[in-house]
Amino acid sequence: MKKRSNLTLVLAVFLIAAIMLSKQFLPSAAPDTVADTGTETTIHFIDVGQGDASLIVxxxxxxxxxxxxQSAGDAVVDYLSRHGIADLDAVIATHPHEDHIGGLVDVFEAFDVKSVYLSDEAMxxxxxxxxxxxIDEEGIEPEFPDIGDTIPLGESGGVFTVLAPGPNSRDTYGNDPNTWSLVLRLDASGCSALFTGDTTTRVEQDMIKNTLSLLDCNVLKVAHHGSRTASSAEFLEAVSPEFAVISYEKGNSYGLPDEEVFERLEPIGTEIFETAKHGSVVLTMANGEVGVAS
Incomplete structure (x- = not known):
């Protein structure tokens, strides 16, 4: 009886662990169950110079x-206003580097924002x-999503699923804020897109290991402005995007994007857009097809 009791306890522990792991690594709603509502989804990769800003409508x-x-704040506010945005269902700050969060201060001053999602680590x-x-002045309590958590695209039926980096990312990956970047998969209008912040190859390897089935996407926002510290060949093959967008400023002091990233994308047959060359890039997703807005 005592052995049976011990066995039961062991089985219970394994069951709890399995539930916790499934919650950590799997989305609460599988992306392939997201219906194509017939509503067109538009992704605006806004040209903000050396930085990132993506509007999804x-x-x-x-x-x-x-x-x-921060110097791009006025430009972001103007872009949103010109495209008819009166309020935002959510603002997501992938990680605390200034070239990703600086312009958001002006956004909060100019628009009503319903919810805010932040990386779990601060600077x-x-x-x-x-x-x-x-954020506090808006009376919003920010949320810090974990792997598998989902963020709705308002009432559209679209959904973002968090693929990385997981809780306590500083303990897992160290003091490089790029590794704390939220990586988000969007499923909407029968299509998918991957937003990678400034994530790194180390985090990419963990996503390949833990969420491989969720990486294959139509659209990729290339990580870290095209730095070779991300976008490993194995990761890009797993994503196999039809379209990729690199956001950067021409002549930036970092020498980005790195040529290696283009060399890894081109064999896949990906069509590459660069904000430094093309300005703001707008892609449309509808009925399972991705197109380039005219």
């Missing part, structure tokens, strides 16, 4: 991922404190 719903540098910088103050 579907029907009356809109979500902004990152907002460029002790003036711009990050300004961002937190702006």
């Amino acid at each position: 579907s029907g009356d719903s809109a979500v902004l991922i990152d907002g460029g540098k 002790d910088t003036r711009i990050y404190e300004k961002l937190l103050d702006a």
Whole structure:
């Protein structure tokens, strides 16, 4: 009886562990169950110079991922206003680097925002404190999503699924803020897109190991402005995007994007857009097809 009791306890422990692992690594709603509602979804990769800002619009719903540098704030606000955005269902800051969060301060001042999602790690910088103050002034309690958590694209039926980096990312990956970047898969209008922040090859390897089936996407926002510290050949093959967008400023002091990233994308047959060359890039997703807006 005692052995049977011990066996039961062991089985219970394994069952609990399995449930926890499934919650950590699998989305609460599988992306292939997301219906194509017939509503067109538009992704705007806004030209903010050396930084990132992506606006996703579907029907009356809109979500902004990152907002460029603080100096780009006015440009982001103007872009959203010109495209008819009155409020935002969510703002997502992938990680606390200034070229991703700086412009969001102006966004909070200009628009009503319903919800905010942040990476689980912070930086002790003036711009990050300004961002937190702006969020607080809006009366919003920010959320810190984990792997497998989902974020709705408003009422459109579209959904973002968090693929990385997981809780306590500083403990897992160290003090490089790029590794703390939220990586998000969007499923909407029968298509998919991957937003990678400034993630790194180390995090990519973990996604390949833990969420491989969720990496294959139509559209890729190339990580870290085309740096070779990300976009490994194995990762790009897993994503196999039809379209890839690299956001950067021409003549930037980092020498980005790196040529190796183009050499890894080209054999896959990916059509590559660069904000430094093409300006803001707008892709449309509808009825399972991705197109380039005219």
